[in-house]
Amino acid sequence: MANILSQIIRGLRKVGHRVGDQIWRLGAGARLFFLTLTYSTECFRRPRLIVREMYFTGVMSLIIILVSAFFVGMVLALQGYNTLQKYGSSESIGVLVALALVRELGPVITALLFAGRAGTAMTAEIGLMKATEQLSAMEMMAVNPISRVIAPRFWAGVLSMPLLACLFSMVGVLGGHLVAVAQIGVDVGAFWSQMQANVEFVDVTNMLIKSLVFGVACTMIALFEGYDAPPTAEGVSHATTRTVVISALSVLGLDFILTSFMMV
Amino acid sequence: MTSHIVEIDDLSFGYKNKLLHKGINMVFPRGKVVAIMGGSGSGKTTLLRLIGGQIKPTKGEVRVNGEVVHQQDRNGMFKLRRQMGMLFQHGALFTDLSVFDNVAFPIRELTGLPESMIRDLVLMKLNAVGLRGAHTLMPPELSGGMARRVALARAIALDPSIIMYDEPFAGLDPISMGVICDLIRSLNDALGATSIIVSHDVKETFQIADYVYFVANGEVAAEGSPHDLIQSTLPFVHQFVHGEKDGPVPFHYTAPDYQQELMQRG
Numbered sequence: 001m002a003n004i005l006s007q008i009i010r011g012l013r014k015v016g017h018r019v020g021d022q023i024w025r026l027g028a029g030a031r032l033f034f035l036t037l038t039y040s041t042e043c044f045r046r047p048r049l050i051v052r053e054m055y056f057t058g059v060m061s062l063i064i065i066l067v068s069a070f071f072v073g074m075v076l077a078l079q080g081y082n083t084l085q086k087y088g089s090s091e092s093i094g095v096l097v098a099l100a101l102v103r104e105l106g107p108v109i110t111a112l113l114f115a116g117r118a119g120t121a122m123t124a125e126i127g128l129m130k131a132t133e134q135l136s137a138m139e140m141m142a143v144n145p146i147s148r149v150i151a152p153r154f155w156a157g158v159l160s161m162p163l164l165a166c167l168f169s170m171v172g173v174l175g176g177h178l179v180a181v182a183q184i185g186v187d188v189g190a191f192w193s194q195m196q197a198n199v200e201f202v203d204v205t206n207m208l209i210k211s212l213v214f215g216v217a218c219t220m221i222a223l224f225e226g227y228d229a230p231p232t233a234e235g236v237s238h239a240t241t242r243t244v245v246i247s248a249l250s251v252l253g254l255d256f257i258l259t260s261f262m263m264v
Numbered sequence: 265m266t267s268h269i270v271e272i273d274d275l276s277f278g279y280k281n282k283l284l285h286k287g288i289n290m291v292f293p294r295g296k297v298v299a300i301m302g303g304s305g306s307g308k309t310t311l312l313r314l315i316g317g318q319i320k321p322t323k324g325e326v327r328v329n330g331e332v333v334h335q336q337d338r339n340g341m342f343k344l345r346r347q348m349g350m351l352f353q354h355g356a357l358f359t360d361l362s363v364f365d366n367v368a369f370p371i372r373e374l375t376g377l378p379e380s381m382i383r384d385l386v387l388m389k390l391n392a393v394g395l396r397g398a399h400t401l402m403p404p405e406l407s408g409g410m411a412r413r414v415a416l417a418r419a420i421a422l423d424p425s426i427i428m429y430d431e432p433f434a435g436l437d438p439i440s441m442g443v444i445c446d447l448i449r450s451l452n453d454a455l456g457a458t459s460i461i462v463s464h465d466v467k468e469t470f471q472i473a474d475y476v477y478f479v480a481n482g483e484v485a486a487e488g489s490p491h492d493l494i495q496s497t498l499p500f501v502h503q504f505v506h507g508e509k510d511g512p513v514p515f516h517y518t519a520p521d522y523q524q525e526l527m528q529r530g
Contacts, residue, residue: 128359137356140316140349141370142342148373 029224032146036154036223039147049152050159057118057153057219058160062167065113069101069168072109073175076100080176081184090184094191095198097176098169102203106169107161108255111214114161115247119222122153123243126226127236150223157219158212165211206262213254218247269294269426269458270315275324277307277314284310286482287324292426297452297459299469301504302479308462309353311479312428315460316348317341328426346374349419349457353431355411357403357418363390364399367418374422389417392454393447409440413447420451427457433465441465445472466505470494478504480512 043049080096126149129135135145173195180186222243229239270292277285284307292298300308313319314326320334327333328344336344357366367386371377377385390396393413403411412432419427429448433441449472452459463469469476470490478486478493478501486493486501493501503511519525 132354132359133352133356134358136318137350137352137358139318140345141373142345143370143373144338144342 042147053156069171070175073172077176077179091190094195101172107210110165122222123226127229131231158215161215296474299473349424355415
C-alpha cells in the first residue's frame with residue numbers, strides 16, 4: 001500500500017515538475033521577447049544587420065516555399081474542379097484556389113515551411129553559438145548578444161514571413177491556373193474574372209496580419225529555443241525538434257483564433 | 265588608483281546546494297601575469313566568469329579598478345568589460361566571419377573608427393600573433409593553435425588593461441603551446457596589461473607567470489611565485505606540480521567497497 005502511495009506521489013511530483021518547467025519556459029520566452037523589443041533600436045540603426053539575416057531566413061527559404069506553393073495550387077485546382085463540376089460551377093475554380101490560398105493555406109503553409117527551414121536553422125545556429133561560447137565571447141566584448149544576434153534575426157523573420165506568404169499565394173494561383181486552364185480547359189477569362197470579383201482587399205490584409213503574427217511566433221520560438229538550449233549536441237538537437245513541434249502547434253492554434261476574430 | 269587592478273574579497277559562489285568557492289581572497293597586481301591553477305572542476309573558469317561579471321557571487325565581491333563588479337548595472341558592466349579581453353578555451357571565434365572580421369568585430373561594434381583605420385588596426389593585431397597572412401581564412405580553415413592566436417588577436421583588439429585566458433594551452437601541440445606561451449608574456453609586457461591565466465598545464469604556466477594561486481576544495485590551497493611552488497612541500501601542491509596519480513586528490517571517485525559491490529547480485 002505504502003509502495004503504491006509513494007509511486008503515486010512520485011508520479012504527481014514528476015507532473016508537477018513538468019508543469020512548473022513549462023511555466024518557467026513560458027516566462028523566460030516572454031522575457032526574451034520583451035528584451036528583444038527593448039534592444040531592437042541598435043539593429044534599426046544598422047539595417048544592414050536585418051537585411052543580411054533576411055537573406056538567410058527569407059531568400060534562402062524561397063525555393064522550398066515557391067515549389068510547395070506551385071504544387072499546392074495545382075492540387076487545389078484538381079480537387080476543386082472535381083467537386084465544383086458536380087454543381088456546374090467549374091468556372092469558380094479560380095476563386096476557390098485564390099481564396100483557399102489567401103485566406104488559409106498561404107500564411108499557414110508558409111509558416112510551417114518557414115519553421116521547418118529557417119526556424120530550425122536559427123535554433124541550431126544560436127544553440128551552437130552558445131555551445132561554442134560565441135555568445136559569452138560577445139558579452140565579454142561588451143556587445144549585447146540580444147541586440148546583435150537575436151534582434152536582427154527576429155525582425156528579419158517578422159518581415160520575411162508576410163513577403164513569403166504573398167509569394168506563396170501568387171505562385172499557388174499560377175499553379176492552379178496551369179492545371180485549371182492548361183490541363184482541364186477552364187476558360188481563362190472566367191478563371192481570372194471570377195477571382196478578381198470575389199477576392200476582396202480585406203482577404204489580403206487578413207493574410208498579411210496572419211502571416212505577421214505567425215512570423216512573430218515562429219521566429220521567437222526558434223530564437224528562444226536556441227538561446228535556451230543546453231550547450232551540448234543533444235541539447236541543440238532537442239531544441240531544434242522543439243522548434244518545429246511548438247511552431248507548428250502555435251501556428252495552427254493561432255490560425256484558429258485569428259480566423260475566429262476575422263470571421264466576426 | 266590601487267596597485268591591484270583586480271581584487272577578489274571573501275568570495276563565495278555555488279550552484280544550487282553545492283558551494284564551489286568558499287571565501288576566496290586573491291589580488292592581481294597591475295602589469296603582472298597571474299595564474300590560477302587547480303584540478304578540473306575546481307572552479308577556475310568560474311572565477312574568470314565572476315571577474316567578467318557573467319555570474320554574481322553568493323557572498324563577497326570582485327573589484328575591478330576599485331569598482332564592485334556585481335553591483336554594476338548593464339551599462340556599468342559593459343563599461344568595465346571594455347577594459348577586459350578574454351581568450352576562451354576553444355577560441356570562440358564567430359564561425360560566420362573571416363579571421364579579419366573576427367578581429368575587427370569588437371572595433372566595429374564599440375568604436376566609431378573609419379574602415380581604413382580598422383583595417384590597419386586589425387592587420388597590426390594579426391601581425392602581432394603572426395597571422396597577418398591568414399586574414400582571409402574562415403575559422404574552420406584554421407588549426408587549433410591558429411584559432412587560439414586569432415582569438416588572442418581579437419581579445420587584444422581594443423588594447424584591454426586586463427586579459428583573461430581560459431585554458432590557453434589545452435589541446436595544443438608543443439609548437440603551438442610554445443607560441444601561445446611566448447605571446448601571452450610578450451603581449452602582456454608590450455601592452456602594459458595584467459594577464460590572468462586559468463590553466464592546469466604546470467610547465468607552460470610556471471614558465472610565464474609572476475604569481476600563482478592554487479585552488480582546491482573551493483579555497484586557495486597555496487600561492488606564491490612559480491619558484492616557491494615548485495619547492496613547496498604542501499601535499500596537494502606537490503601532487504599537482506609533479507603530476508602524481510594519488511595523493512590528497514584521490515585517484516578513485518568516492519564509491520562503496522569494491523569487493524562488496526562486485527559480490528552484490530544485480
